[in-house]
Each structure stands twice: as structure tokens, then as C-alpha cells.
Amino acid sequence: MQILNSELAQKHSQQALHNCHQLAQISEMTNGILRQYLTDKHKACHQQVANWMVDAGLTVWQDQVGNQWGRLASQHQNAPRLILGSHLDTVPNAGAYDGILGVMLGLELAKLAQSQQLDLPFHLDIVGFADEEGTRFATTLIGSKALAGQFSPQWLSIKDANGISMEEALQTFGLNPNEVHNAALNPAEIIQYWEIHIEQGPVLEAQHHSLGVVSAIAGAKRAIISYQGQTGHAGTTPMNLRRDALAACAELSLAIEQIALACTNQEVATVGAIKAKPGATNVIAGLSEMTLDARAQQDSDLTALLNKIETAAQTIANKRQLTLDWQWTHQAKAVQCAPQVQQLFSAACEINQLAAPVLPSGAGHDAMAIAEICPVGMLFIRSPKGISHHPDEAVIESDVTDAIKVMYSALSYYQN
Numbered sequence: 560m561q562i563l564n565s566e567l568a569q570k571h572s573q574q575a576l577h578n579c580h581q582l583a584q585i586s587e588m589t590n591g592i593l594r595q596y597l598t599d600k601h602k603a604c605h606q607q608v609a610n611w612m613v614d615a616g617l618t619v620w621q622d623q624v625g626n627q628w629g630r631l632a633s634q635h636q637n638a639p640r641l642i643l644g645s646h647l648d649t650v651p652n653a654g655a656y657d658g659i660l661g662v663m664l665g666l667e668l669a670k671l672a673q674s675q676q677l678d679l680p681f682h683l684d685i686v687g688f689a690d691e692e693g694t695r696f697a698t699t700l701i702g703s704k705a706l707a708g709q710f711s712p713q714w715l716s717i718k719d720a721n722g723i724s725m726e727e728a729l730q731t732f733g734l735n736p737n738e739v740h741n742a743a744l745n746p747a748e749i750i751q752y753w754e755i756h757i758e759q760g761p762v763l764e765a766q767h768h769s770l771g772v773v774s775a776i777a778g779a780k781r782a783i784i785s786y787q788g789q790t791g792h793a794g795t796t797p798m799n800l801r802r803d804a805l806a807a808c809a810e811l812s813l814a815i816e817q818i819a820l821a822c823t824n825q826e827v828a829t830v831g832a833i834k835a836k837p838g839a840t841n842v843i844a845g846l847s848e849m850t851l852d853a854r855a856q857q858d859s860d861l862t863a864l865l866n867k868i869e870t871a872a873q874t875i876a877n878k879r880q881l882t883l884d885w886q887w888t889h890q891a892k893a894v895q896c897a898p899q900v901q902q903l904f905s906a907a908c909e910i911n912q913l914a915a916p917v918l919p920s921g922a923g924h925d926a927m928a929i930a931e932i933c934p935v936g937m938l939f940i941r942s943p944k945g946i947s948h949h950p951d952e953a954v955i956e957s958d959v960t961d962a963i964k965v966m967y968s969a970l971s972y973y974q975n
């Protein structure tokens with residue numbers, strides 16, 4: 560494994576950050592960043608990235624779902640592919656780095672592999688995914704799912720807020736809706752997928768580390784839990800004769816917090832909203848609803864967590880003589896980062912004298928979709944104050960330099 564000198568790494572991290580700031584100017588919003596799938600700004604952004612890729616000497620193409628690619632070709636015939644990337648789309652009023660920095664660092668690493676004459680046994684393919692956030696068509700990971708052969712033809716009829724279907728938007732963009740399935744990759748050609756991403760959380764900052772190696776992308780389940788009791792007069796109904804649905808939600812909310820706190824494998828559970836009906840000051844709530852979002856890095860941990868929450872919810876319903884109802888609204892399986900890639904990234908951190916903890920990702924990423932077809936690995940860069948999906952999203956330049964050094968060392972491991 561090679562170590563890149565810090566000055567050169569810093570030069571490339573500055574370039575990657577400069578490029579992020581350039582792309583932040585390409586926005587559908589006037590006072591903030593927004594780039595949605597298949598919009599004019601999406602096209603302009605990918606054109607800019609393609610130009611930079613061409614300048615870097617990469618072979619450039621766009622696939623059938625609109626992902627932007629650049630290849631540093633291997634000298635070796637019939638070489639497989641190592642894919643390095645992230646996404647170029649954003650949420651409304653976004654920061655400049657979520658996704659984008661991962662693509663820009665991929666480009667800088669390809670430049671370094673070239674200038675340092677790394678003799679790699681694979682094509683180094685840099686990808687900028689067209690849609691990860693799902694802000695336009697209410698379905699996420701469109702770009703990466705298409706690569707994994709999981710683009711659903713039913714998505715073509717989903718309409719955006721202006722009534723434009725994905726099918727029409729693909730055509731306007733210059734893509735053929737009947738060809739999207741051809742974006743699927745042949746798993747036999749791919750050896751690994753690597754993604755560098757900002758952490759979007761506070762863990763690395765709290766532990767004073769610039770980088771972290773991702774162990775798994777958490778599985779998640781979401782539900783709406785409701786209690787039905789009896790609406791009553793706040794003045795005339797004695798406390799012992801009440802069937803108060805809102806009090807049950809409050810009790811369950813605290814129970815969920817205690818259950819998740821007692822878990823030992825970084826499980827999390829959140830009640831983000833509670834509604835009470837009829838919702839008046841002098842009326843006991845007869846109906847209440849609460850949201851639940853639970854996540855864990857192993858599916859078995861998530862099941863165990865949810866079993867405990869379901870038991871607590873039922874106990875509260877029995878005690879308070881309420882009817883309990885669960886409505887599941889979302890489910891995503893946990894995705895493990897490949898042990899060999901985790902080990903490689905950890906070894907690359909070590910050789911660069913960086914202590915990088917291993918941590919799960921609570922948020923979803925393109926790597927989740929790509930894990931269906933090849934081993935994946937993710938490197939997190941510290942997020943100051945844990946802020947993301949917000950204009951105050953930031954990175955520290957020296958952390959980005961660390962990321963370049965680590966990923967360069969990891970790439971050089973494969974050098975012939």
C-alpha cells in the first residue's frame with residue numbers, strides 16, 4: 560500500500576471542494592441548492608462534471624437512466640471494473656457536499672491514479688448518480704437501483720408536483736424510457752463499489768475523528784401506531800374512568816426511548832409526531848396517532864427492537880382499555896458493507912496514521928442498492944455539528960485531504 564504525500568493530497572482536496580462549490584451554483588432555487596432528477600439543472604450539472612472528466616483524460620458516457628460516468632481505463636485486457644461514486648442530485652435547500660463530494664473525490668482519485676502511474680488491474684469507473692434523494696418522483700435511489708437491475712417500469716407513470724410523468728421527463732431529457740433497463744450492470748464485471756460520503760451525523764465529531772469506516776447501512780421500519788379510547792369532557796370525567804388515547808401515546812413514546820436506550824448494538828427508535836383527536840383543550844382525546852421510525856444495522860436487531868416496542872404498546876393498551884392499531888409504512892433491509900472492503904479501508908487509515916472508528920450509517924445511500932450486485936464499502940467524512948440536508952452543511956478541508964490519502968492508499972493496494 561502506498562502513502563500519498565500530504566501536499567499533493569491537499570491540492571486535490573482543494574480542487575474537489577472547489578468543484579463542489581461550482582456545482583452548488585447550478586440550482587433550481589435562487590437562494591439555495593436544489594437539483595432534481597431529469598431537470599435542466601440536472602443536465603447542466605452532469606455536463607459540467609463530464610467536461611471535468613474529459614479534461615482529466617477519462618472516457619465519458621451517460622447511461623440509459625441518466626447516470627454520469629467517467630473511466631480511467633486499465634492497461635490490462637478484459638479488466639473488471641471498480642466503481643467509485645455517489646450522487647449529484649440534492650434535496651431542496653441542500654448543502655454543497657451530500658453526495659457531490661463523493662463524486663468529486665472519485666474524480667480527483669482517478670487523476671491521482673493517472674499522475675502517480677498506478678498500474679491498476681481494473682477499470683476505475685467514476686459514477687455520479689442521477690437520483691438518490693428521490694425529491695422529484697417520490698421514489699429514491701433511482702440511479703443506483705437501475706444499475707442493480709431494479710428499476711421498476713411502474714415508476715415511469717409516477718408524476719412530479721407539476722404533473723409530469725417520469726416517462727415524459729426521461730424523453731425531454733433525451734433518454735428513451737424503453738431503454739432504462741439497459742442501464743443494469745453485469746455483476747460478473749464488477750469487483751467492488753466504493754462510496755465516500757459525509758457522515759451527516761454527529762458521531763465522528765464527538766469522537767474527534769476525521770474519518771470513519773462504515774460497517775453497515777441500517778435497516779429501517781416505519782409505522783403509524785394509533786390508540787382508540789373514549790372522547791370525554793375534561794371537567795366531568797373522573798381520572799379513574801378515562802380511556803385517554805393521548806396519554807397512551809405519551810407513555811409509549813417514553814417507553815420507546817427507554818427500550819432503544821437499553822439496546823447495545825447502536826439501534827435507534829424515534830417518535831417524530833403525535834396527533835390527538837379531536838384535539839381541543841377541554842376534551843379528552845379519544846383517538847391518537849404516533850409515528851415510529853426504528854433502525855438497526857442487523858435485521859435481527861431491528862426485529863428484536865420492534866418486538867419489545869410492540870409488547871410495550873400492547874401492555875399500555877390493555878392497562879388503559881384502548882384499542883391498538885399498527886400500520887406499517889416503510890421497510891428497508893439492513894445492508895452490510897463487505898468485510899474485506901472494511902478491512903482494506905481500516906488498513907489504509909492505519910497506514911496513514913489515522914484512527915478511524917467503524918460505525919453504521921443511519922441514513923440510506925446508493926451503496927444500499929449496489930450491494931445487490933457486488934461487495935460495497937463506504938468511508939465517512941466528519942460532518943461539523945452533524946448538519947446535513949441544510950445550507951450549513953460543511954466539511955473540514957484537512958478531513959477531505961485525509962479521505963484522499965486513505966482512498967489513494969486503498970487503491971494502491973491493488974496495484975500490480
Ligand SMILES: [Zn+2]
Pocket residue numbers: 646657658691756924
Ligand atoms: Zn447523500
